Amino acid sequence: MTTAGPSSGDPRRPSAARRIAAAVALIALLAAVGGVVLGTLRNVGVLVLDVVLVVLAVQAGWIALVSRGARRVVAAALAVAALAAAVILLVVSLDAATTLRIVLVVLFAAISVAAARVALRPDAVRPSTGGRVGPARRGVLLMNPRSGGGKVGRFDLEAEAGRRGIRAVVLGPGDDLRELAEAAVAAGADVLGMAGGDGSQALVADVARRHGLAHVCVPAGTRNHLALDLGLDRNDVVAALDAYGEALEGRIDLARIGDRVFVNNASLGVYATIVQSDAYRDGKLATTTQMLPDLLGPDATRSDLRFERPDGRTRSSADMILVSNGEYTLETIGGFGSRPRLDTGRLGVVTVAVDRARDLSALMAAEATGRIRRFHGYAAWTTTEFVVDSSEPLLDVGVDGEALRLAPPLRFQTLPGALRVRTPLGAPGVSPAASAPGRLGTAVPALWGVLVGRARA
The missing domain is CATH 2.60.200.40 (Tumour Suppressor Smad4)
Incomplete structure (x- = not known):
């Protein structure tokens, strides 16, 4: 039996673009490492002293952070002095050749990381369960106008929802979010979403879970960790509303402390x-x-x-x-x-x-x-x-x-797998942890596997 090559259409094998990116990442990494080794051999004494000063600054900074009174003042002064000495030593030791070498090392390292992200990201990022679904028929979006410093108003989410046929429910002073979500379900909602922070996302997601409805996360909070790990663009709040149209739907886990559900x-x-x-x-x-x-x-x-x-x-x-x-x-x-x-x-x-x-x-x-x-x-x-x-x-x-x-x-x-969740077709679809190259010890073998066209297990 012959084994099909990379061009045979095996979806597990990396594409040509990913293999090229892997080659660029490895070559740039070698160039960056070479620059570091060369610079270290020429400046061993300066490097060792700089490391000692930085370690001293870090230790003194921590002592200042957890102390009070004169102890904090002395430790803070020592941290500043050590850090300043490290910077001055580095600047004094620089010449034109060393400066150019540092610039090139940083440039090659940045190129390597960027290329590795392309090479190690799957060709098609999709939920592991579920698939493409049609538009919501009676979508409801609950909104907390106070979340994220007022993102609901800043992005005019109520009007944007209306233009897409989504019924907006704005949380007012004294309103109970869970009661509003339950009322939306009782009125016939088939997709339930939340524009707000992660605490609000968890509460509405719990209501959706209990009634077997799909949930839409709109990142209108401060940190939006759930949106980040769902692969949404947290800076494009309005784009999250596209999950009410044709979208990708999959199942994700929820967690519980006592009888309270949390998403993060x-x-x-x-x-x-x-x-x-x-x-x-x-x-x-x-x-x-x-x-x-x-x-x-x-x-x-x-x-x-x-x-x-x-x-x-x-x-x-x-x-x-x-x-x-x-x-x-x-x-x-x-x-x-x-x-x-x-x-x-x-x-x-x-x-x-x-x-x-x-x-x-x-x-x-x-x-x-x-x-x-x-x-x-x-x-x-x-x-x-x-x-x-x-x-x-x-x-x-x-x-x-x-x-x-x-x-x-x-x-x-x-x-x-407690929650059905919908994400827009155009969303990045992958979290930073899933797309990051990872640690050097694991990234290099993975890049080599992509370069030679090795199929994923």
């Missing part, structure tokens, strides 16, 4: 306590800086959060717990990353534990360099159910960005 994540510990502050929404960075000394400083008390690890052992404490609807690809603990898929039927669990005496600088370094997974107090796994218990009567919990206080034990469960 629920957090406990440091982050959950910070978002409870009334000042957080108006000044996230200032509020975080003010509260961190009490939460991660030398005298801070760790929350009583008890849970079972994958090996069956019970852990009695953690500084942060993140339970997500699907597994996130995390590089830092501040951004919550992106999910490659929303249909795995698994919860993602991440825990971070910090020893105040030894680990603060290591945590800061890992966070600053996007290597949080290498921090020894970091653990991550997937499961279908996760329970957090505590001796405290109420726990601070952030659920899809909403600040809650819930009584333990907290039981998290996955709801596999």
Whole structure:
């Protein structure tokens, strides 16, 4: 039996365009690495001293962040001085040849990453289940005019919906969003959508799930993590309305904490306590800086959060717990990353534990360099159910960005394939985590496989 070549139409084999992109990515990567090696050999002493100064600046910066009074002032001054010294040393050591080499390395690296994104992205990105569906007959879109700093009004979504034959329901002061969604279903809606933040998306998605209706996500909130991982263009809010026309429909998972459904994540510990502050929404960075000394400083008390690890052992404490609807690809603990898929039927669990005496600088370094997974107090796994218990009567919990206080034990469960979701035919259709080249150790072999025309398993 002969094996068909790449031109035989095997849909698993990469296209010619992807193979060319893989070749460009690998060649540009070799050029960038060559430039770095050459520059390192010529400037070993400067490079080592610069690294020491940057590490010192990071450690001092973290001490300043979790301290108060004179200790914070001294640490902040040391961080600034070390960083300034590193920059000055780098500038002084530059000559015309070195500057050109740096520019070329950055250019080749950018070309390699861009080409890798093209090469490693599937030729056709479509939901793993479901397919193309016809227009909604009685589509309803609920809108929160206060979400995202007023995106509903800024993009004139009510009028845009009307032009597409979609009935708009605008949430007013004192209105109950769930009651409005239930009323829309009772009036005959066959597709139910939400223009608002992720907390509102979860509530309306739960109503759609209970009645077996398809859901449309319109990214009119602040972060719009669900829209991001559905592969929508978060900057083109109006384009999301096209999901009420001919669209792609598939099934995604939902997650539940007790009887409350969420679409993204629920957090406990440091982050959950910070978002409870009334000042957080108006000044996230200032509020975080003010509260961190009490939460991660030398005298801070760790929350009583008890849970079972994958090996069956019970852990009695953690500084942060993140339970997500699907597994996130995390590089830092501040951004919550992106999910490659929303249909795995698994919860993602991440825990971070910090020893105040030894680990603060290591945590800061890992966070600053996007290597949080290498921090020894970091653990991550997937499961279908996760329970957090505590001796405290109420726990601070952030659920899809909403600040809650819930009584333990907290039981998290996955709801596999629970929600029918529609996305526009013209949407990108892939999350950043799914389209990213990935780590170098896995990206290079994958690029080589695309280059030689290897079929996907």
